[in-house]
Amino acid sequence: MLPINPTTEKMQKQRDDYYATVIDSVGDGVIVVASSGLITLCNPAAEEITGFSKRQAQGALFEKLFALETTLLEMVSKTIRTGITISDHENVVVRSTGRIIPVAVTCYPLVMESGENIGAILTLKDITYIRELEAAVRQSDRLSTLGTLAAGLAHEVKNPLGGIKGAAQLLEREFDPESEMLEYTRVMIRETERIDHIIRELLELASPRGLRLAPVNLHKILGDILLLQQHAAAGREIAFIKHFDPSIPEIMADEEMLTRLFLNLICNAIDAMGEDGRLTVSSRVLSDYRMAQNERRSRMVAIEVGDDGPGIPQQDLENIWTPFFSTKSGGTGLGLTICHKIVQEHRGMIKVESSPGHGTKFTVLLPLVQ
Ligand SMILES: Nc1ncnc2c1ncn2[C@@H]1O[C@H](COP(=O)(O)OP(=O)(O)O)[C@@H](O)[C@H]1O
Ligand SMILES: [Mg+2]
Numbered sequence: 140m141l142p143i144n145p146t147t148e149k150m151q152k153q154r155d156d157y158y159a160t161v162i163d164s165v166g167d168g169v170i171v172v173a174s175s176g177l178i179t180l181c182n183p184a185a186e187e188i189t190g191f192s193k194r195q196a197q198g199a200l201f202e203k204l205f206a207l208e209t210t211l212l213e214m215v216s217k218t219i220r221t222g223i224t225i226s227d228h229e230n231v232v233v234r235s236t237g238r239i240i241p242v243a244v245t246c247y248p249l250v251m252e253s254g255e256n257i258g259a260i261l262t263l264k265d266i267t268y269i270r271e272l273e274a275a276v277r278q279s280d281r282l283s284t285l286g287t288l289a290a291g292l293a294h295e296v297k298n299p300l301g302g303i304k305g306a307a308q309l310l311e312r313e314f315d316p317e318s319e320m321l322e323y324t325r326v327m328i329r330e331t332e333r334i335d336h337i338i339r340e341l342l343e344l345a346s347p348r349g350l351r352l353a354p355v356n357l358h359k360i361l362g363d364i365l366l367l368q369q370h371a372a373a374g375r376e377i378a379f380i381k382h383f384d385p386s387i388p389e390i391m392a393d394e395e396m397l398t399r400l401f402l403n404l405i406c407n408a409i410d411a412m413g414e415d416g417r418l419t420v421s422s423r424v425l426s427d428y429r430m431a432q433n434e435r436r437s438r439m440v441a442i443e444v445g446d447d448g449p450g451i452p453q454q455d456l457e458n459i460w461t462p463f464f465s466t467k468s469g470g471t472g473l474g475l476t477i478c479h480k481i482v483q484e485h486r487g488m489i490k491v492e493s494s495p496g497h498g499t500k501f502t503v504l505l506p507l508v509q
Pocket of ligand 2: 403406407474
């Protein structure tokens, strides 16, 4: 047996540690599969994406561990068989963590200097955030096309509608107070007013008017709305609760738009609660918030409007932002679409959490500095 050279052994260990650190530091998931199908390496980013720990993964059979991910299995076996590199940025998802993570995958052959193909190296990039951005862009596109269309239509309808309402009002005067016909004219007037309301909301949604920025006191806006709604909801057992963070400074924003935004959210909450409930409005500063993965951190204010109403069923949650989606008999379904637009114009974010039976919470994030 050759005597062990302590210096070489130490150097070897240092080199191994160095390579291990390099692979562990790669932000994308790296999994190495030997041609026998056994996993020989799995870095921390791969652990995070797949939900399998290094201990579970290393030494396990790739096709056993990823039995559900047929696309991944095909890629690995093809690379091992043919020695070619395969990429797929569209179709691969990883389900092992219990949630579905879309990933961009590339599978490289692991080739020895001699040319022998001894396995495959998989790199996995979590593209959840990219998918979310794509969805947001699609939603904005849809809204802006719809907005333009709606604005055109609204202009066309506005004048004849005025005519109908005027005529109905004239007609109303013609009948004597006892006449049954009076009820019909009132229906006509009421319904034209309803259409008028929808049209005004639509025009607002499509309005090209930009932001009119000025220093805005958020708590004053919220306080005024709450006071008004407290009056409107008098007679119902609704508790109005405020938790305001007094350290929030004035922010640069469009006061009229923010009023509309919070009025919409608060009215929705009150509508949802019916005869009794708790409406909670709170504000706080998030000092280290990152809107997107690569964006610099910025200070944001978070305003939450929460209610303990019936909540929003899971299947409705993604529709509530869509124009005309409403579950109310007199609803226009434009309120939240308008809210979404206002928040976007302020470079903020709006999100909803709701569990049926436990109420709903809308959170609006606005940058402290525009
Ligand atoms: N706080 C809430 N609790 C329960 N459902 C809500 C709440 N806010 C909004 N929704 C749901 O979202 C739908 C769309 O809201 P919105 O766009 O404001 O239109 P509208 O109020 O005219 O129905 C509502 O019809 C309702 O189903
Ligand atoms: Mg509404």
